[in-house]
Amino acid sequence: MPDAAPRHPFDEAIHLAPADPGPGTVPGGRVYTGHTHPAYANMVGPFGGITAATLLQAALIHPQRLGDPVALTVNFAGPVADGPFTVEATPLRTNRSTQHWAILQRQGEEVTSSATAVFALRRDTWAATELACPEAPPIEALPRTDVGAIVPWTRQYEMRFVHGPLIGPARPDDERDSRSLLWLRDEPQRPLDVAALAALCDAFFPRILIRRPRRVPFGTVSMTSYFHADTAQLAAQGSQPLLGEARASHFGRGYHDQTAELWGADGRLLANTHQVVYFKE
Amino acid sequence: MPDAAPRHPFDEAIHLAPADPGPGTVPGGRVYTGHTHPAYANMVGPFGGITAATLLQAALIHPQRLGDPVALTVNFAGPVADGPFTVEATPLRTNRSTQHWAILQRQGEEVTSSATAVFALRRDTWAATELACPEAPPIEALPRTDVGAIVPWTRQYEMRFVHGPLIGPARPDDERDSRSLLWLRDEPQRPLDVAALAALCDAFFPRILIRRPRRVPFGTVSMTSYFHADTAQLAAQGSQPLLGEARASHFGRGYHDQTAELWGADGRLLANTHQVVYFKE
Numbered sequence: 001m002p003d004a005a006p007r008h009p010f011d012e013a014i015h016l017a018p019a020d021p022g023p024g025t026v027p028g029g030r031v032y033t034g035h036t037h038p039a040y041a042n043m044v045g046p047f048g049g050i051t052a053a054t055l056l057q058a059a060l061i062h063p064q065r066l067g068d069p070v071a072l073t074v075n076f077a078g079p080v081a082d083g084p085f086t087v088e089a090t091p092l093r094t095n096r097s098t099q100h101w102a103i104l105q106r107q108g109e110e111v112t113s114s115a116t117a118v119f120a121l122r123r124d125t126w127a128a129t130e131l132a133c134p135e136a137p138p139i140e141a142l143p144r145t146d147v148g149a150i151v152p153w154t155r156q157y158e159m160r161f162v163h164g165p166l167i168g169p170a171r172p173d174d175e176r177d178s179r180s181l182l183w184l185r186d187e188p189q190r191p192l193d194v195a196a197l198a199a200l201c202d203a204f205f206p207r208i209l210i211r212r213p214r215r216v217p218f219g220t221v222s223m224t225s226y227f228h229a230d231t232a233q234l235a236a237q238g239s240q241p242l243l244g245e246a247r248a249s250h251f252g253r254g255y256h257d258q259t260a261e262l263w264g265a266d267g268r269l270l271a272n273t274h275q276v277v278y279f280k281e
Numbered sequence: 282m283p284d285a286a287p288r289h290p291f292d293e294a295i296h297l298a299p300a301d302p303g304p305g306t307v308p309g310g311r312v313y314t315g316h317t318h319p320a321y322a323n324m325v326g327p328f329g330g331i332t333a334a335t336l337l338q339a340a341l342i343h344p345q346r347l348g349d350p351v352a353l354t355v356n357f358a359g360p361v362a363d364g365p366f367t368v369e370a371t372p373l374r375t376n377r378s379t380q381h382w383a384i385l386q387r388q389g390e391e392v393t394s395s396a397t398a399v400f401a402l403r404r405d406t407w408a409a410t411e412l413a414c415p416e417a418p419p420i421e422a423l424p425r426t427d428v429g430a431i432v433p434w435t436r437q438y439e440m441r442f443v444h445g446p447l448i449g450p451a452r453p454d455d456e457r458d459s460r461s462l463l464w465l466r467d468e469p470q471r472p473l474d475v476a477a478l479a480a481l482c483d484a485f486f487p488r489i490l491i492r493r494p495r496r497v498p499f500g501t502v503s504m505t506s507y508f509h510a511d512t513a514q515l516a517a518q519g520s521q522p523l524l525g526e527a528r529a530s531h532f533g534r535g536y537h538d539q540t541a542e543l544w545g546a547d548g549r550l551l552a553n554t555h556q557v558v559y560f561k562e
Contacts, residue, residue, distance in 0.1 A: 177411060257509070
C-alpha cells in the first residue's frame with residue numbers, strides 16, 4: 001500500500017489535484033488546485049521556493065509535458081493567503097525538443113504568482129564547467145543553523161554556513177559583504193528532484209539581510225533558475241547535501257539583484273539562480 | 282513637424298501599432314501589431330535583443346503602465362519569420378508600487394515569444410554596489426569590430442572588445458574561456474532608454490561561440506534582465522558607450538548559461554542579464 005506511506009512535507013506542499021478548467025482556460029491549459037502548507041510558511045504567506053516548486057509541478061504533471069525543465073522564472077505578484085489556490089499551466093508551444101510554458105497561480109480572481117518555464121529533451125554534447133566549485137569544509141565539520149524560530153520554512157532545510165550566515169557577528173555595514181556559502185538540503189532528507197531543486201534555489205536568504213541586517217520589509221519579486229542536470233543526474237544526488245553560494249552585485253532605489261549557484265556533492269553544477277528583491281529604506 | 286524627422290532604426294524596429302484585440306484577449310490586455318526590421322535581422326529571424334525590446338515596448342506604451350521595468354524575462358519559443366507579428370500585453374496584477382505583466386508575441390496562431398515583466402515605482406533607499414566595475418582602456422584606444430558581414434544586426438551596434446572577441450586568435454579549446462569584455466552602444470548613436478538597454482542585454486554573443494568556435498546550431502531559449510536605473514538615470518547616460526562583461530559557468534547536455542553586466546560610462550551598474558542558450562554537439 002504505497003499510498004498509505006507518510007509523504008514528505010515537501011510532496012504534501014506541492015501536491016496539486018486536477019480541477020475544473022473553467023470558462024477562461026486556453027486550449028491545452030490545465031487547472032489544478034493546491035493548498036498552502038504550514039511547514040513552508042514564511043513571515044507572510046508561503047516560502048517563495050515552495051511557490052516556485054508548486055508552479056513548476058503543474059507543468060511537470062501536465063499530460064503534455066515534454067522533457068525536463070531547463071529554465072524557470074517565477075514572479076511573485078502579491079501575497080498568497082494561507083488556504084487554497086489554483087494553478088493553471090498552459091503549454092504555449094511544443095517543438096521537437098523544447099516546450100514553452102505559461103503558469104498562473106490564483107486565489108479567487110487575483111493572480112498571486114506567474115511563471116514561465118522552458119522544458120527540453122536533453123542529449124549528450126560537449127561539456128565544460130568554467131566556474132570553480134567553491135571550497136568548503138565537510139558538512140559534518142560545521143554547526144547547524146536554526147532560524148526556525150523566525151520563519152517556519154527554514155526548519156524544512158538543513159543549513160550549515162561556511163560564510164555569511166543570517167545571524168552573524170555585528171559588523172559595520174561597510175565591512176560586510178552579501179556573500180554566503182553554505183551546505184543545504186531538505187529536512188527531513190529527501191532524494192533530490194527538480195521540484196526540490198527549484199525550491200532550494202530560493203533557500204538563500206535575500207542578500208539585503210546578509211549585507212545590512214535591519215528589520216525592514218523585503219521580498220523577492222522575480223526569480224529565474226537554470227537547471228543543468230536532468231532527472232537521472234538529480235536522482236543520482238540522492239539526499240546528499242548541496243553546496244550553495246550566493247551574492248548580490250547592486251543594491252539601490254528599493255531593489256537588489258542576487259545570484260547563486262547550487263553544486264552537487266560530486267562537484268557538479270546543478271543550477272544557477274537569479275532573483276531581484278524589493279527592500280524598503 | 283517632429284513626425285517627419287527620420288527615426289532611428291531601433292525605434293522603427295520596436296514600433297507597435299494598436300490592433301483589434303480579438304475575441305481571446307483577457308481583461309486589460311492590449312494587442313499591438315509590429316513588423317520585423319531588416320536592419321536587426323539575425324542568421325534566422327530577428328536578433329533576440331530586438332524581440333526582447335519589442336515585447337517590453339508593448340508594456341511601456343500600454344495605457345495602464347505603472348513605473349519602470351525592474352525585471353524582464355523573454356522566452357524564445359520558435360523562429361520569427363520576416364514579416365508582421367502581434368504582441369499582446371496584459372497587466373496581470375497592479376499593486377501600489379509594482380506591476381506584473383504577461384506578454385505574448387504571435388505570428389498567426391503560433392506563439393513565437395513569451396515574456397513576463399515586473400515594473401515598479403522606485404524611490405531612494407540605501408544603496409551599494411558590491412561588484413567591481415571592470416577596468417578597461419578607453420573606447421578610443423580599441424579597434425572597432427565588424428562582424429556585420431555575418432549577421433546584419435551587429436552593424437546596429439558599435440562593439441570594441443577588450444577581451445574575448447567573436448573572431449579571435451585560434452587556440453585549443455582547453456586554453457579558451459568564455460569571458461568577453463567590451464565597449465558597446467547603438468549605431469547610429471542613440472540616447473539610452475530601457476528598451477535599448479533591454480536589447481543591449483542580448484548583444485553579447487552566445488558564449489558557446491567564444492569558448493568553442495564551431496559552425497553548429499545555437500540559440501538563446503530564455504533571457505532574464507534586471508534593470509538598476511530608472512528613466513532619468515538612463516537618460517543621463519546619453520549615447521555614451523556602455524562597458525559590458527559576459528561569461529558562462531556551465532556548458533553541457535545541449536545548453537549553457539550566460540551572465541553579463543552592463544555598466545554606464547560613469548561606472549554605474551545599469552543591468553544584470555542572464556540567459557540559457559541551446560547548442561548542438
